[in-house]
Amino acid sequence: MWSLLQIELFKIFRKSRTYISFGAIAAMVIIIQAALKYDGKSYIEFLVGGLKDSLEIPYDHILNGYFVCFIILNLLLIHIPLLIALVAGDSIAGEANMGTLRLLVSKPVSRTQLMLIKFAATVIYTALLLIWLAFISLALSILFFGTNDILIARNDSLEIIRRSDVMWRYLAAFAYATVALSTVAALAFLLSVFAENSIGPIVSTISVVIVFTLLSEMQIPLYDRTVKPWLFTSHMLAWKGFFYTKVDAGGSAIPGTIENLQAIMKSFWVLIAYITGFVASAIFIFNRKDILS
Amino acid sequence: MPLVKVSHLSKKFRGKTVVDDLSFTVNEGDVYGFLGQNGAGKSTTIRMLLTLVRPSSGEMELFGMNLHNERKKILQQIGAVIEKPDLYKYLTGYENLSLFARMSGMRAVKKELIGQLDMVGIAERAHDKVKTYSQGMKQRLGIAVALIHNPQLIILDEPTNGLDPQGISDMRNLILHLGRHLKKTIVVSSHLLHEIEQVCTRMLIIDKGKKMVEGEVSALIDPAKSIVEAEVTDPVSAEAWIRTTRWAGHLKQMHATGLVFQLPKNQIPELNRDLVQNNISVLSLQAKHSLEAYFLSLTGSKQHVVTFTD
Numbered sequence: 342m343w344s345l346l347q348i349e350l351f352k353i354f355r356k357s358r359t360y361i362s363f364g365a366i367a368a369m370v371i372i373i374q375a376a377l378k379y380d381g382k383s384y385i386e387f388l389v390g391g392l393k394d395s396l397e398i399p400y401d402h403i404l405n406g407y408f409v410c411f412i413i414l415n416l417l418l419i420h421i422p423l424l425i426a427l428v429a430g431d432s433i434a435g436e437a438n439m440g441t442l443r444l445l446v447s448k449p450v451s452r453t454q455l456m457l458i459k460f461a462a463t464v465i466y467t468a469l470l471l472i473w474l475a476f477i478s479l480a481l482s483i484l485f486f487g488t489n490d491i492l493i494a495r496n497d498s499l500e501i502i503r504r505s506d507v508m509w510r511y512l513a514a515f516a517y518a519t520v521a522l523s524t525v526a527a528l529a530f531l532l533s534v535f536a537e538n539s540i541g542p543i544v545s546t547i548s549v550v551i552v553f554t555l556l557s558e559m560q561i562p563l564y565d566r567t568v569k570p571w572l573f574t575s576h577m578l579a580w581k582g583f584f585y586t587k588v589d590a591g592g593s594a595i596p597g598t599i600e601n602l603q604a605i606m607k608s609f610w611v612l613i614a615y616i617t618g619f620v621a622s623a624i625f626i627f628n629r630k631d632i633l634s
Numbered sequence: 635m636p637l638v639k640v641s642h643l644s645k646k647f648r649g650k651t652v653v654d655d656l657s658f659t660v661n662e663g664d665v666y667g668f669l670g671q672n673g674a675g676k677s678t679t680i681r682m683l684l685t686l687v688r689p690s691s692g693e694m695e696l697f698g699m700n701l702h703n704e705r706k707k708i709l710q711q712i713g714a715v716i717e718k719p720d721l722y723k724y725l726t727g728y729e730n731l732s733l734f735a736r737m738s739g740m741r742a743v744k745k746e747l748i749g750q751l752d753m754v755g756i757a758e759r760a761h762d763k764v765k766t767y768s769q770g771m772k773q774r775l776g777i778a779v780a781l782i783h784n785p786q787l788i789i790l791d792e793p794t795n796g797l798d799p800q801g802i803s804d805m806r807n808l809i810l811h812l813g814r815h816l817k818k819t820i821v822v823s824s825h826l827l828h829e830i831e832q833v834c835t836r837m838l839i840i841d842k843g844k845k846m847v848e849g850e851v852s853a854l855i856d857p858a859k860s861i862v863e864a865e866v867t868d869p870v871s872a873e874a875w876i877r878t879t880r881w882a883g884h885l886k887q888m889h890a891t892g893l894v895f896q897l898p899k900n901q902i903p904e905l906n907r908d909l910v911q912n913n914i915s916v917l918s919l920q921a922k923h924s925l926e927a928y929f930l931s932l933t934g935s936k937q938h939v940v941t942f943t944d
Contacts, residue, residue: 348733356724440720444779447684447716448737449709631647632686 342458345450349462353428359466362424363473366417370477373413374485377404384412388494406483407491407507411584413478418518418580422525422550424470429463429529430542433627437537437634446632456624463526468519475515493584502586506596514580517609521577524612525550527619528573534623537634550574573615576608635698637662637787637819638683643692645678645843652678654843656692660787660821660836665813667834667851668823669929675843676823677717680791683821684714696787710739713785717792719776723765727756727775730764731782738783747782754778754808770801777808788812790822794829802829809833827929839929860899861922865892867915875912881905892917 353359377384381404389398433456436442445455491507493500502510528549532542553574556564569575582605586594599605638660645653653675660666670676681687683694685705694701696708721730731750732742751757754774756767764772773793780788790809794802810833812818824830830837831851839846847854866872873888884905887894895905899921909916 344736348736351729351733352722352725355722355729439722440718441722443681443684443686443716444714444720444734445737446686447709447712447714448734449706449739450737451706629688631688632681 342454345454345458346461346465349458350465353462353466358431359428362427362470365424366421366470366474367477369417369420370413370474370481373416374409374482377409377412378485381409388492389499402489403492404486405489405491405504406479406486407488407504407511409482409486410479410511411491411493413482414474414514414518414580417474417478418521418578419554421470421474421522423547425467425522425525426529426543426546426550428466429526430533430546431539432459432463432530433533433623434536434539434542435533437632438539440634442634443632452628453624456620456627460527460530460620460623463530464519464523467522467526471515471519471522475511479511491584495585500586500588500594502584502594503596506586506594510583513583517580517583517605520609520612520616521580524573524577524615524619527616527623531619531623531626534627534630573612576611579605579608582608635662636660636695637664637697638666638821639693639695640679640683641693641695643679643682643694644690645675645682645687646690652843653682653689656840656843656845658838658845658848660819662819663813663817664836665809665820665822665834667830667837668821668840669827669830669837670823670825670840672825674825674840676825676840677791678843679840680714680716680789680821680823683789684712684716685709686716710783711786712789713780713783713787714789715773715776715780715791715793716789718769718796719772719779721764721772721775721779724763726761726763727751727767727771727778728760730775731778734779735782740783750778750782751775753781755804769796770798770804773797773801773805777805781812786819788818788820790820792823792825794824794826806833860897860902861886862895862897862902862905863892863918863920863922864895864905864909865917865920866909867917869893872909872914875914879908881908 382400385398385400385403389396433442436445446452488504488507490504491502493502525546529542529546532545533539536542553572557569557572557575557578582601583599585600586596587598587600589595636659638658640659641657643653643656644651656675656679668676668679678687682689683696683701685701697711699708701708721727722733725733728747728751731747735742735747748757748760751760754777756771756774756778759767759771764775767775773796777793780790793809794805797805806829809820809822813820813833813835822830822834834851836849837851837854838848864872869888869890869892872893873885876882876885876893881895881897884895884897885893886896897905902919902921906916906919
């Protein structure tokens with residue numbers, strides 16, 4: 342198994358297409374960091390809204406590495422599925438397109454094993470992409486902006502999380518994001534089984550994510566109860582929950598707490614169910630598929 | 635002992651039967667030819683042997699084991715090139731070979747891999763990316779991939795497709811070498827009759843998914859059944875004259891540029907002399923392989939007279 346996984350990872354990381362995602366993330370993060378470095382004050386003013394008239398806002402304290410990383414994650418985690426689909430959608434369809442699928446399937450490896458290995462390699466790629474995102478969005482932001490307490494804007498309030506209470510939340514958020522993005526990878530992986538060209542599954546995955554995200558974000562009460570709880574995109578943003586703390590009687594954040602861990606766990610299990618469903622379906626279909634490419 | 639035993643194998647794609655109740659056996663040491671027109675069902679049968687396509691019905695036994703039940707054990711002993719050998723173009727030849735060796739359960743030792751690439755004549759380009767290889771080099775690399783784990787059974791599906799004459803000759807020599815010297819059992823499919831005739835010991839002719847005949851190549855070759863194609867300036871007049879002579883019984887077909895006869899090879903000079911003496915201008919006389927004649931008589935397709943030429 343390990344040898345097969347090594348082979349899959351080797352194939353993924355020898356393709357130049359793989360590095361497009363790493364390059365794109367680096368470019369976007371650096372652009373955001375540069376913008377905040379030179380005009381972060383305007384962004385914070387926009388964020389705090391009318392509060393700036395009644396409060397003295399300590400812009401230099403707020404604009405720190407942790408805060409910048411939080412902004413970057415908010416902006417980017419919606420778009421990263423597109424980059425994940427590039428590799429996951431190519432996993433089976435790309436092999437069919439190259440003509441190597443028939444060679445792989447005629448080797449003494451079961452189709453189920455082959456599929457599990459390929460999906461595992463895709464998840465590792467997803468995790469590495471997020472580690473890369475974590476490195477440049479968190480480490481570089483800390484380097485350029487330093488550390489301080491983090492200001493979290495919610496619907497109608499602002500919360501401050503102490504700097505000593507931040508790092509574990511990021512670790513948990515990145516771990517959760519890995520699961521969330523693995524769901525997208527699993528969808529692209531499933532669609533990849535049907536195609537003999539990677540464009541189809543990549544575009545289909547992106548389309549599904551866009552449509553589901555729009556439905557998840559729509560403020561329509563009927564959908565809130567009926568549709569949204571079942572869309573995986575509704576659960577992908579639950580990573581933000583790690584930055585919502587319980588508050589004491591005075592309204593201050595209680596260190597080490599999460600406001601609604603149960604909701605995060607529920608979203609986590611919904612995503613796991615989606616991943617299991619997508620991958621199991623992909624294996625079921627692939628096991629019955631005639632390889633004619 | 636039969637190494638491959640196929641019984642009543644059928645495959646339907648969306649209701650259309652492409653392999654129809656096919657049974658055959660390949661014995662240990664055979665160089666077994668699988669012959670048929672394009673679309674006859676050769677590739678589908680080979681893909682079923684390699685578990686790429688699921689049969690609609692029938693049984694396949696290889697090495698005495700049921701393919702469905704012992705897939706992994708069986709595939710460990712098979713090396714295959716399926717149509718054109720598509721490999722990872724963004725990897726080098728060496729990397730491709732190493733990767734597939736490991737997938738076949740082999741420990742990829744550098745010396746062994748380079749030795750294999752050397753055997754197929756591409757060791758000097760081992761570390762170049764496959765996208766820079768010619769079609770012939772890719773075919774050689776495909777063969778190296780098929781042989782790297784020292785399989786007992788080698789399956790080659792249309793191995794000369796896309797090769798230049800030198801490549802075709804090299805492939806033929808390689809098959810002969812594998813069969814005669816390394817004692818491998820080989821199944822080779824082709825629509826080129828002379829390829830099969832030159833390298834195979836036994837063969838199966840398949841047409842529209844059905845077995846037409848199976849047996850020793852030497853026994854299937856009948857020198858009395860040569861097809862002779864005469865290119866003449868005026869086929870209509872020539873035919874009219876032929877109908878009045880003893881050659882009438884040998885005339886099989888007339889087309890725009892000539893006449894097609896079926897007769898023993900040793901009568902060709904006599905036919906030529908008679909045509910010329912009766913003022914029929916002969917531009918060329920071409921005898922087809924005897925196996926080709928046999929194939930034509932079995933499949934009865936006129937198009938082959940044009941399709942299969944030397």
